Amino acid sequence: PVRLVWLRNDLRLTDNPALAHACRDEASVVLVVTLTPETWEAHGESAARMGLWRDQLESLQSERERLRLPLKVLRLKRFDDCPKALTELARTLNATEICFNYEYPLNERQRDGAVCAEAEKAGIATRAFHGELIIPPGQVLTGQGGPFKVYTPFSNAWRKRLIDFDQPVLAVPQPRHHRACESDPIPEDLDYTALSYRNDLWPVGEEAISERLNRFVRERVQDYAKKRDFPRTDPDAEGTSRLSPYLTIGALSPRQCMAALRAQCDDPDWLNSSWLNELIWREFYRHLLVAFPGLSRLEPFRPEVEARISWLGEDAAFDAWCRGETGFPIVDAAMKQLLETGWMHNRLRMVVASYLTKLLRVDWRRGADFFMRHLIDADFASNLGGWQWSSSVGADAAPYFRIFNPQTQGEKFDPEGTFVAHWLPELRALTPHKRRQQPGAGAQAGRPEPIIDYRQARQAALNDYQS
Ligand code: FAD
Numbered sequence: 001p002v003r004l005v006w007l008r009n010d011l012r013l014t015d016n017p018a019l020a021h022a023c024r025d026e027a028s029v030v031l032v033v034t035l036t037p038e039t040w041e042a043h044g045e046s047a048a049r050m051g052l053w054r055d056q057l058e059s060l061q062s063e064r065e066r067l068r069l070p071l072k073v074l075r076l077k078r079f080d081d082c083p084k085a086l087t088e089l090a091r092t093l094n095a096t097e098i099c100f101n102y103e104y105p106l107n108e109r110q111r112d113g114a115v116c117a118e119a120e121k122a123g124i125a126t127r128a129f130h131g132e133l134i135i136p137p138g139q140v141l142t143g144q145g146g147p148f149k150v151y152t153p154f155s156n157a158w159r160k161r162l163i164d165f166d167q168p169v170l171a172v173p174q175p176r177h178h179r180a181c182e183s184d185p186i187p188e189d190l191d192y193t194a195l196s197y198r199n200d201l202w203p204v205g206e207e208a209i210s211e212r213l214n215r216f217v218r219e220r221v222q223d224y225a226k227k228r229d230f231p232r233t234d235p236d237a238e239g240t241s242r243l244s245p246y247l248t249i250g251a252l253s254p255r256q257c258m259a260a261l262r263a264q265c266d267d268p269d270w271l272n273s274s275w276l277n278e279l280i281w282r283e284f285y286r287h288l289l290v291a292f293p294g295l296s297r298l299e300p301f302r303p304e305v306e307a308r309i310s311w312l313g314e315d316a317a318f319d320a321w322c323r324g325e326t327g328f329p330i331v332d333a334a335m336k337q338l339l340e341t342g343w344m345h346n347r348l349r350m351v352v353a354s355y356l357t358k359l360l361r362v363d364w365r366r367g368a369d370f371f372m373r374h375l376i377d378a379d380f381a382s383n384l385g386g387w388q389w390s391s392s393v394g395a396d397a398a399p400y401f402r403i404f405n406p407q408t409q410g411e412k413f414d415p416e417g418t419f420v421a422h423w424l425p426e427l428r429a430l431t432p433h434k435r436r437q438q439p440g441a442g443a444q445a446g447r448p449e450p451i452i453d454y455r456q457a458r459q460a461a462l463n464d465y466q467s
Contacts, residue, residue: 001027002093002180006034006086006100006115008108010131010250011056012206013063015169017129018099023173028180030093031064032072032086033057037192039079039107044369048342048376049248051195052202056251058186059205068176073184075191079111083118090124093180098124101131101250104289105380106296133283134254135165137290140283147291149301151396154287155280159271169259197376198341201235202245209246213257216241217264217275225274230413231334231345233422240346241275244377247282254279285385288395295384298365300393305400308465309393311363318362320451321355322370324423327450328439330410331355333423340423342376347413353390354404359457361464364391400465403458410437 003022010016022029040050057071064071074085090098098119100112116126130136140157141147148154189195203209220227220239227239235242246252257279262270270276289295300306320326324335334348344352349371356367368387372378388394392402414420417436421428426445427436435441439450 001097002095003027003029003097003099004086004090004093004095005029005031006098007031007057008033008100008103008250009053009248010101010253011053011060012251012253013060013067013069013172014206014210015131015253015256016101017131017170018101018127020170020173021127021129022097022099023176026177028176028178029069029173030072030095030180031069032074032089033186034074034076034082034085035187035191036076036078036081037190038077040192043107043380044372044378045192046342046373046375046378047193047195048197048374049245049378050190050192051197051199052204052245052251052376053249054186054188054190054195055199056204056246056249063172063206064183066175067173068179070179070181070183071186072181073186075187079107080114082111083114086115087118087122087124090119091122096125097127099127099129101129103132104137104286106289106293131253132250133286134258134279135161135283137287139165140287147287148284149288149395151281151284154284155277158280158283162271167255169253169256201242201341201343202376204251206251209243209252210256210260212246213241213243213252213260214264216243217260221261221265221273221275222267228274229347231337231348231419233419238345242343244379244382245343248377248379248382254282281385282382284395285381288385289381295388296380298368298384301388301395302393302397305397306393308467309361309391309400310464312361314360314362317360317451318356318366320448321352321360321362321367325448326355326452327443327448328355328406328454329417329420329424329427329437329441329447330406330414332447333414333420336423338371338374342374344375347409349386350390351404351406351409353387355406357387357391358400358403358461359406359452359454361461364388364393401462403461405454405458407437407439407454 005019005022076085119126140161230239232238267273324332326332331352334344334352338344353367356362357364364387368383371383389397392398392400411434417433420436426442426447430436430441443449
């Protein structure tokens with residue numbers, strides 16, 4: 001028989017359950033990707049993320065060829081085109097089954113449902129797997145059988161539940177005997193847009209990625225809890241793993257991360273390590289997306305909180321934030337990092353999101369959309385979770401009255417002012433270091449004046465919320 005494996009955000013040959021299933025016997029297997037530029041545009045897919053996705057797909061080529069796994073590229077427009085095109089391809093190749101790994105946002109699930117229905121009408125079987133999570137959605141539930149709405153009890157239950165889902169990393173499948181067809185070339189721009197990302201910072205290929213993972217768990221995971229909140233200018237000195245872009249396109253699976261943590265770090269208490277905790281946050285947000293479909297429609301998790309906020313539709317302030325020109329050093333440095341590298345440190349994501357939604361009172365959806373369009377690790381579930389958390393409308397979010405002070409955040413997490421001086425060179429001459437974190441620092445040297453007064457903006461936000 002011939003089977004199709006429809007690759008999406010699971011661009012790996014190792015630990016890929018759909019691929020392992022398709023290769024379980026002697027069958028010939030064909031990989032297929034669907035290019036849907038109109039839907040990508042509607043979803044605001046960033047050129048950085050799609051560039052990484054493209055190059056990772058290309059990087060699989062030599063291993064794919066060795067395994068006799070040809071790749072077909074279906075050049076379509078929208079998700080809606082997938083059911084017919086995939087069924088047609090399966091028919092042409094005499095394939096009996098289409099296998100894929102689930103994706104959890106609503107549009108993706110609807111697309112997949114339509115593909116299964118169309119294929120089944122044509123007598124072609126479909127099989128789906130949870131390759132993107134360690135524990136599938138719906139499997140970590142409260143005593144009453146409902147979804148958790150708060151993180152800590154979720155994570156405790158997740159750890160207990162792990163025993164039932166603690167499977168080994170799946171090996172790369174055995175080579176096929178026959179190549180079922182020829183491969184298609186992968187278009188440079190995926191028919192989408194000019195793709196670009198910092199390939200010096202994010203090399204592709206399963207080997208390079210697994211090396212980065214192993215180095216992190218060998219050398220840095222022990223200090224993760226201590227160092228994770230401090231952004232660095234040198235990527236190699238960063239306290240966090242910087243693996244999110246790979247997890248987002250599925251070049252790496254969370255199970256591979258957990259297995260490396262267990263095998264490489266000598267912490268017997270690995271299950272309680274703070275790095276695993278972050279991977280569990282990733283799982284939490286995906287579980288929520290499935291349990292609460294309104295989230296995919298950008299509804300707040302806590303509408304009663306959002307109802308008390310009046311968003312100010314101020315374009316000038318939003319534009320200044322987007323360009324990193326607010327006059328608040330830590331905010332501007334973070335936004336410059338995003339614009340130049342497609343990545344931003346987690347602490348800074350929280351700072352800039354709080355600044356935008358609470359001090360500028362710009363709707364969190366605008367910030368989330370901007371992040372989706374610029375982040376190399378843009379990920380619908382984690383981004384939505386992060387923005388709703390930061391604006392206090394999310395599950396287990398900080399209360400609305402907790403508003404980050406950008407100056408003290410800078411003083412605390414960039415105490416030498418090294419990070420701001422790197423991204424805002426105008427500030428380099430300023431000493432002592434603390435001055436670099438003051439709003440308006442460097443105004444004489446060409447940096448903008450602060451676009452708001454922190455105290456007034458904070459008070460206005462609190463008044464609004466309490467009114
Ligand atoms: P590490 O600290 O090494 O953590 C390991 C992995 O755990 C990460 O690669 C990531 O997959 C996961 N993870 C870590 N923190 C979180 C978190 N808070 N929520 C969910 N998963 C987490 N993450 C994305 O992957 N894509 C996004 O689009 C995204 N948008 C965000 C927007 C906002 C406003 C905020 C506050 C956070 C966002 N995050 C997002 C979460 C987090 O900032 C990144 O996952 C993290 O900075 C990635 O760096 P790292 O790989 O070095 O993480």
